[in-house]
Amino acid sequence: MSLHKSFKYSLVLPKPGNVSSFVAYKNLLLVSLSNGTLIYYKVEGKTDNYIFRLKEIKKFPNLTKNGITQMEVVKPKKLLIALYNTTVQLFNLKEMKPLEILCKKNALLFSYNGKQSLCIGLKSKLLIFKWIDKKFKLIMQIPLPSRPQNLVWLKAKFIVIGFAQYYSLLNLKSQVDQLLFTIKEKNTPIISTKISEQEILLQRYQTSIFKDIDGKASRSYAITWPEAPHQILYFYPYIIGFLSNEIQIRTLDTNQLIQKLKIKKLQSKFTLENHKNENFGYVLNNKGIWRFDLLPLLIQIATFSFANNFDKALQLCNLLTNIDENFKNEKAKQIKYEYAFHLFNQRQFSRALEFFTQINCDPKIVLSLYPFLINVKDCEPIKLPFFRYKKLTLEEQEDAIFALIEYLTQRRISDEIKKLKNYEQVLSIIDTTIIKAYIKTNKYLVLHFLKLPNYCDFEECEKIFLQNNLKEELILLYQSTGRHKKALEIIDLEYTRKGEITKLTQYLESLNEDHLELIYHYVKKIYIIDQDICLNIFINDLKTEENVIGKRKLPKLLIKKFIETNLPKILIPYLEHFIYKLNDQTKEFHNDLFTLYYQLFQTITHNIQLKSIIEKKIIKFLTFSRSYNCVKILNQLQENEILNAQIILYHRMYQYKNVIRIYIHKLINIGDAIKYCDRNYDLHNEKSKDIYLILIYELLLTFEENINSNNNKKKNKKKNNFNNIVNENYTYTNDENFKIIISILEKHHTKIDTLKILSLFHKNTNFSQISKYLLLVFKHLLRTKRRVVIQKNLHKSHNLNMKARLSTNATKSFLIDEYTRCEVCGKNIRHSVIGIYPNGRIVHQSCIIAKK
Structure with missing residues (x-):
């Protein structure tokens, strides 16, 4: 070299x-x-x-x-x-x-x-x-x-x-x-050659070693010379070694021989x-x-760049001093720009694209290096005088595409892209190119990419997917661009008509209220095949929020009406899901669910076991719900039908008399009637404080019914009149019901109004039969009177004691002068309002309040 x-x-x-x-x-x-x-x-x-x-x-x-x-x-x-x-x-x-x-x-x-x-x-x-x-x-x-x-x-x-x-x-x-x-x-x-105030280069025969002011090695490398120099200089940014027949120039940072x-x-x-x-x-x-x-560093940088030694050119660029920082940055950017193209031609694709990223190069210029992948209209011409593009082989194209995918993936989310005026157009080119790159390297990644927010060019991607017969990708493309009708048509053609409804179900579950007509149209096909899956389209793991379902924003009332008309078999589970799982309080849902239960109950005539199951459902619903209309439901029930349901409804309406009547006269269950009274008696509640009186009244009515039964005569009942309801000639000393009445009177004598209960009996009644009850009442009254007298005397005694203590304390005197201090804050009392503790401590009244 x-x-x-x-x-x-x-x-x-x-x-x-x-x-x-x-x-x-x-x-x-x-x-x-x-x-x-x-x-x-x-x-x-x-x-x-x-x-x-x-x-x-x-x-x-x-x-x-x-x-x-x-x-x-x-x-x-x-x-x-x-x-x-x-x-x-x-x-x-x-x-x-x-x-x-x-x-x-x-x-x-x-x-x-x-x-x-x-x-x-x-x-x-x-x-x-x-x-x-x-x-x-x-x-x-x-x-x-x-x-x-x-x-x-x-x-x-x-x-x-x-x-x-x-x-x-x-x-x-x-x-x-x-x-x-x-x-x-x-x-x-x-x-010894000084490098900086904290570093020195020491010669050891043919090797020069770097040390710091702590005596430790300051660099991981040493400089090795072909012979022992007889002098070494540091001439920024180079190390100069004086050998016998030449001077060697080496770089400080890389120990590279530069010149002789x-x-x-x-x-x-x-x-x-x-x-x-x-x-x-x-x-x-x-x-x-x-x-x-x-030589000036700029000249050296140009020389290095021309010789394709871009690493050294960048090193020298970083060493530029006394120069405008913007000029320095632009120079480094230009070097990296040329270096990136050089690396691409050297088939070092990843490193080339790293430099393109560092200089924030226009992605269109980078894509111009991939004419085999993108349209010419999406490219920018390469303006580099000495660059000659070398065509890639098929194997090299694949390596280049892998590097491009990583580059574009990073660029599409960078802040620099968002600063471009036409950033949406650039993002469209980037995302569409990523799709093409995935198709050539790994088709399975296309689906993953389409699920992300993207700017893919719809027409070009649609064309590519059709050419490559990528049905799943085409469906996802339509879905991500809001073309749901096209997506559902493909799903219906490719899957649903073959009996596979999973794909259609998943797609419908992703649609919101803006696409109700599509949901209505295709959900009917699922209803024919599987009603449970059909139901899940509307309720699958969704939460209600006011009048909508979860994030999908399906209007639940409209959905309910559609199901009622077109999918009646899933209406009950649909309402049950809202009421039991989502605790929805829509009154219409609650009333309609009872109506559906009751209609089903009435249609069952011969299957007693199934009828019992429905009745249990009704009881469970009436017990769980608080949003139905009691009167409306009672009007639907026949007089002697589902009596336990009537008991719940009357109880909700605080009509205790009707509840007790059903227990005694229809269910003939006095024990449950007594237990009901025990549970609901409340002295401070006007509606339930006379509940035992109502119980006894209804029990006494049974005697009249017995008389009417024995004489085969009918007598009119006087409603809400507790006077003389039993025939004066009737003897009921040995009647079992009367024994129960006596037991109730004796057990709950403190909870029953004595005057009202006595008015229920005939004036000729032998009171020896209820003498024990009357004795208990008298004892209770005496105890109450005695307790009142005792309390009165205690209050009187307490009042007298307080007056005596007040009189005693009033006779005490305390001397307060200008030196008297508050025991709490330590300040002088002077003319402030005071308070005195039993132990004689004098404090400000404000300090007492603050302490509390």
């Missing part, structure tokens, strides 16, 4: 003499010769063709006794730090006037952090200086175990020190020295500079000083 050109280089100063060091400053290059002379060179030339030359503008002969071996410009202060003959001295940058000497002897190297701090390495210690009051002041000395070969600042308090066989990280604040790693190989170059600069016999002398947004550096070999310029 041909390498990319990220740098231009040229020889700018042939054979400058015996160079000891040099440093770049703006458009100047300061070169120190071994004889102590310092020369200022000015760079001339243009970056258009990257042809430069150095012109000598100043010369300072014999500036030092020997050449400067290390120098660095302090730009804000316009100073030059120079190391010569183990001495570190400051010079005025403009005139090269010697200033203070920071270290007179034994200095080996120094490192300036570019801000305020300077470190000078001696044979056995470090000198730490800080810029204070316009000068460097020594603030710290740190002993070293051996000679330092390399010094690099990290942040403001860390220094990485390279020794002959190891690297260490020194914390200036704590003065803790941390070993980074050792070097066992001899004659290995000790190189063929400069042989390089020395370790170098300098880097950034001036007017131009990045360049200088290196030295036996031929002279070379300048290498970093």
Whole structure:
């Protein structure tokens, strides 16, 4: 693979003499010769063709006794730090006037952090200086175990020190020295290259390792060189390695070799500079000083893109600085756009469509890559000069379609689609294409997709389904677009006429009140085959809500009338479902259900068992329901028919007299009559407090019936008249019913009005027969009177005690002065309304109320 050109280089100063060091400053290059002379060179030339030359503008002969071996410009202060003959001295940058000497002897190297701090390495210690009051002041000395070969600042308090066989990280604040790693190989170059304030690159023979300020590996990879470099630079965004016969340019993030600069016999002398947004550096070999310029990233990006190296183009695009953010985003978008088409031609369909998604590409452009799947009218022309579409094989088409399905599925729900002016049209194209893609890859997914809200083009999908004989899909298409009549016609033709009604049933259950005519038409066919299934169409797991059924909104009253006319056999279960399962309180439903039960009861003449079952249904209904019309139902029943039902109805109407009459005179069941009275007696209810009186009255009537039976005569009954109802000549001392009456009187003497009960008996009645009852009544009256007297006296005594306590308390006195405080809130009582507890505590009356 041909390498990319990220740098231009040229020889700018042939054979400058015996160079000891040099440093770049703006458009100047300061070169120190071994004889102590310092020369200022000015760079001339243009970056258009990257042809430069150095012109000598100043010369300072014999500036030092020997050449400067290390120098660095302090730009804000316009100073030059120079190391010569183990001495570190400051010079005025403009005139090269010697200033203070920071270290007179034994200095080996120094490192300036570019801000305020300077470190000078001696044979056995470090000198730490800080810029204070316009000068460097020594603030710290740190002993070293051996000679330092390399010094690099990290942040403001860390220094990485390279020794002959190891690297260490020194914390200036704590003065803790941390070993980074050792070097066992001899004659290995000790190189430390600063990447950022928190990261450094350390050389270990042929491998460069990344470390952070905690001494841990900062990256999961290292940089491996073909030979041990004798210098490494970080030239954003590249790592530059100085080998014996070339300079290798590598990417920091991917360790990819980008370019080789063929400069042989390089020395370790170098300098880097950034001036007017131009990045360049200088290196030295036996031929002279070379300048290498970093090409602008935009040019490099264009080169990478043209060479189809889009990954690297995107990386460089992310590194763009000092540029408008919108321009940067548009540039990245254009790269991804071209990259996506390139990947598609390389048959990397999923990755291609991922990039189309990232840049929010118009789906019509993407679909233009699928001419075998969609109509030409739904495409957008591809406007890409160097793109040539490569036709896909059948196998490749299938892979491309799978990627397209995933892409379109995500795009159809994205917010970006909704922002388009014609988003419904775009969604229609997308959804229709998804249908076509499913048909070519997995037909079973078509049904699932159609069940979702979609924008499929109806005419095109209908045509596709008919061509592929997809009946189920065609039915669902009609259903989802509201064409229910067409869907039901297919169901009727394909299923119902063959005796299969499941499909028709499910479809009808999905229709609401807007399609009642269709429901009415097709439900009759189901009624003929299976009445239970027919019923489920109207009631299947649905809840009532006012006058509608569940979410389907079927009008239940209209449905009931339709069933009554056309499907009469399911009317009873239909009403039962509403009343029993859904607890529906529609009065019409309740009255009609009883009428249907009663009509069925009357039609049964010979089957006693079935008649009994219907009667039980009636009793259950009357007991359960509270919404029927009692009078209306009673008018339907004949006098001696379904007496238990009549009892329920009379009871609901509070007509206790009629209930007791049925028990005694028709059912001849005095025991149940007594139990009924026991259950319903209520002293505080005007309608039921005389229920035992009614019971005894009806029992006494049986005596008159016995007399009429014995004498074969009829006597008129006096309604609602409790006086003299029994013949005075009749003796009923030994009558069983009379014994029952006596038992009731004695047991419930406190619940019966004595005067009213005595009025029922004839004036010549022998009261010795009811003497025990009268004695119980008298005792009860005496107990009541005694209890009243006792209560009266207790109240009187309580009243007298209260008066005595009030009189006693009234004689007590309490002194309240300006210092008296409330026992609750602690504030002064003063003139406030007070309250006094029995224990003598004085409080505000408001505090008593608040406490309550």
